[in-house]
Amino acid sequence: xxxxxxxxxxxxxxxxxxKIGQGVxxxxxxxxxxxxxxxxxxxxxxxxxxxxxxxxxxxxPIIVRRFAKSAVFKTSYLAAFVTFGTSPGGxxxxxxxxxxxxxxxxxxxxxxxxxxxxxxxxGTQKEKKQKRxxxxxxxxxxxxxxxxxxxxxxxxxxxxxxxxxxxxxxSLGVKIFYKSYRVGAHCTGCGVCEKICPxxxxxxxxxxxxxxxxxxxxxxxxxxxxxxxIQFGRVKFGSPGYRHPDVTIAELSKTET
Ligand SMILES: Cc1cc2nc3c(=O)[nH]c(=O)nc-3n(C[C@H](O)[C@H](O)[C@H](O)COP(=O)(O)O)c2cc1C
Numbered sequence: 286x287x288x289x290x291x292x293x294x295x296x297x298x299x300x301x302x303x304k305i306g307q308g309v310x311x312x313x314x315x316x317x318x319x320x321x322x323x324x325x326x327x328x329x330x331x332x333x334x335x336x337x338x339x340x341x342x343x344x345x346p347i348i349v350r351r352f353a354k355s356a357v358f359k360t361s362y363l364a365a366f367v368t369f370g371t372s373p374g375g376x377x378x379x380x381x382x383x384x385x386x387x388x389x390x391x392x393x394x395x396x397x398x399x400x401x402x403x404x405x406x407x408g409t410q411k412e413k414k415q416k417r418x419x420x421x422x423x424x425x426x427x428x429x430x431x432x433x434x435x436x437x438x439x440x441x442x443x444x445x446x447x448x449x450x451x452x453x454x455x456s457l458g459v460k461i462f463y464k465s466y467r468v469g470a471h472c473t474g475c476g477v478c479e480k481i482c483p484x485x486x487x488x489x490x491x492x493x494x495x496x497x498x499x500x501x502x503x504x505x506x507x508x509x510x511x512x513x514x515i516q517f518g519r520v521k522f523g524s525p526g527y528r529h530p531d532v533t534i535a536e537l538s539k540t541e542t
Pocket of ligand 1 (some may be wrong): 373498
């Protein structure tokens with residue numbers, strides 16, 4: 286049995302995680318890190334463990350770091366894949382540092398280019414560029430499948446000082462970012478944002494979403510809101526949001542995954 290742990294705001298990492306599961310063959314389980322990390326004791330027993338998650342500010346999303354640190358892995362092989370929009374910097378090195386301390390010997394680290402989803406900074410990418418990135422993601426995911434089947438091993442540098450600095454700053458920011466989410470008057474209270482939030486940071490109150498400090502700033506709610514009613518600070522999003530073209534809202538919703 287292969288256990289595939291994913292974290293995904295807009296579906297890129299979920300899509301690659303799903304394809305890796307299907308491509309490797311045999312039994313596999315897809316597990317949302319956001320749900321798993323809630324447990325007080327996490328023991329992961331499997332023939333192989335696979336991580337798939339996005340790069341955030343050249344580093345690990347906070348929930349991925351917390352999960353990797355707190356889980357006990359009873360496995361002989363672990364592979365980790367980062368999806369990213371421009372450069373993942375030291376993301377994989379940060380994970381390797383944590384896992385090395387746990388005594389895992391056989392590890393593989395891979396990079397999967399994907400569509401950039403950080404709309405608050407970069408805006409929505411043009412359709413042509415998105416298509417190019419989706420096709421790059423497909424190729425890199427096929428390579429990831431081969432790496433897991435062959436149980437490849439490699440190493441990544443664990444000493445990326447600049448990345449560690451940027452990632453640390455971002456982590457400090459994330460603790461207060463949730464206070465800057467705004468909901469427009471045109472929000473109908475459909476609750477899609479609550480359902481797709483991978484870390485259950487949104488609760489509906491009086492028909493409107495309320496954001497809590499569990500928010501990872503993944504952009505899922507902003508992008509997936511059908512009315513584009515969620516804003517971050519003063520950033521207004523007029524253009525269509527992004528979601529991986531082959532991932533449905535149902536797949537990202539808590540009840541369906
Ligand atoms: C808060 C935030 C920070 C990000 N930082 C980086 C980064 O440092 N480098 C990069 O290449 N992409 C960065 N991205 C882009 C995502 O890593 C990329 O689009 C990823 O595939 C999204 O995966 P998902 O759809 O599974 O959430 C960032 C995205 C967000 C939302």
